Amino acid sequence: MNRSGEPTLIASVQRALRLLEVVGQHPGGITAKCLARNTGLALPTTYHLLRTLVHEGYLAKLDDGAFIVGDQVAGLHDAAQAQQLRSRIRGVMTELREDLNAAIYLARYHEGEVVVDAIVDSPRTPRVDAWVDFREAAHATAVGKCLLSGLSKDERTDHFRRYPPEDLTPRTITGLRELVERPTPALVTDTEEYSLGTACLAAPVEGSDSPATLALSFPARKLAATGDYVRPLRAAADEISRVLAVAGEYPNWN
Structure with missing residues (x-):
């Protein structure tokens, strides 16, 4: 100035x-x-x-x-488009966090791994304590289960061959038959399977080359209010799906 x-x-x-x-x-x-x-x-x-x-x-x-x-301008243009795409998606996630008072996650199954690309939380709505890497805990999280539901049975079998399911809490499901063969509902819930005291809800996101999901975590004591979360979560997942469809690509979050 x-x-x-x-x-x-x-x-x-x-x-x-x-x-x-x-x-x-x-x-x-x-x-x-x-x-x-x-x-x-x-x-x-x-x-x-x-x-x-x-x-x-x-x-x-x-x-x-x-x-x-010159080529540098084209690079700036591509970077600007990618930043705008990420900004739009984070905007949807931020609005959902404020509406539901919960931490919000965007994840995908990329090259055989569960990858959490973005988390929108706050001191008032903290993210879950990732005490076990999400890549190793797909069987115990709503995020992982939702992503695995987008794979074939053979692909799920391969995933659990690389990451054998283990008990993380007394509520964790570890049976391979159930994890591989049982159809996963479109909306997936993790009820203290990953972390005692924490519940998660995940919905699929379309528009990506690989399975993607939008999820939220909240204190397990609020499980009775899960029904209040369903419609907003699905609406936000659908909005992100539309954004990705228009963009024609999934953003690079690195």
């Missing part, structure tokens, strides 16, 4: 951005002289900025001397 309270702006950055905007408006390319006329910049200044933008990969110079948008 300057003394007048206005933000301090860097004029050279503004000029460079203006050049990028004008180049982007000319798919076939535009010369330095035309750029100078379009932007009102002095020709020497235009050449100086163009050289810098070409060097950094934001512009490319064609054989005929015209300038076009």
Whole structure:
């Protein structure tokens, strides 16, 4: 900020951005002289900025001397789209957290593993204490069970071959026949199977190349209110499914 309270702006950055905007408006390319006329910049200044933008990969110079948008801009565009996609999904998750007063999870089954991509919680709605890696505890969590329900029996068998189910609490189901053969309902509940005192609910999310799920965790004492969670959870899962369908891809959360 300057003394007048206005933000301090860097004029050279503004000029460079203006050049990028004008180049982007000319798919076939535009010369330095035309750029100078379009932007009102002095020709020497235009050449100086163009050289810098070409060097950094934001512009490319064609054989005929015209300038076009460079690969770096395409990379920024892809990154911006991915960030917007993640932001929209987190917005749905945040709204669900506030509505249900519960921690919210987005997970998928990726390359043979349970991957929790995003968690939206708060001090008031803390996430479950992950005392056992979710990859090893798919049999005991609503998240894992929902994801495994999207696999074939052979794929589920392979998963449990790699991660044999173990008792995590007195309520944990470990029978392979039940875990592999028994159909899993569309809405999955974990009633203190992973952690005593904690219950979870998970719904499938469509639009991903691999099984995905939206889930929430809450104190087990609130199990009587599970019915109040069902419709909002399904609605949020459907909304994320629509977002993914429009985007045509599942975002990279790394």
